[in-house]
Amino acid sequence: MRGVGVVSQAVALLEDSGGSAAVGELADSIGVSYSSLYRVFVAATGIGPKQFGEIVRYFRFVGGLLDGPADATAVLAALHGYYDQAHAARDFKRYTGVSATSFRAVQNGIAALMHGRSVQDG
Known part of the structure; x- marks a missing residue:
């Protein structure tokens, strides 16, 4: 126990x-x-x-992408513990297989579902 x-x-x-x-x-x-x-x-x-912590950080970063303007990626990266935007971009691609830009454009519905939101709430 x-x-x-x-x-x-x-x-x-x-x-x-x-x-x-x-x-x-x-x-x-x-x-x-x-x-x-x-x-x-x-x-x-x-x-x-350590990997679990990386996943938590990534999950929160994706949540921030849903809520923030498209040009706020660098600020979001810093707020969620990434050294810089490139570090966040590497983790993003590592976990999703696509860039954050592609994700925003095409796959925001998946992120919304991950965070318990309907696609319309997006």
Whole structure:
């Protein structure tokens, strides 16, 4: 049961930080070693806590793309913990297979569904 509690705490901390919390900081906050956190996290989720944090950051970035003007990508990247717009663009393409511009133009409906919105709310 301890492993599930550790993972739940780590997930909550990662989500609260927008995916920017370092794994070492998570481990310290929860009171476990880095290796123990990594091991139980992978066992429970299939991915490491760092990658989970990247996914949280990406998810929030996509949500910002839905809400913000088309020219605000650089600001959104910075707000969601990316080093620069190019870093955000690489993650975006890594997770979706398309550029953010293509996504906005063609696939905003998918993003809206990811964030629990109807396509009309977009």
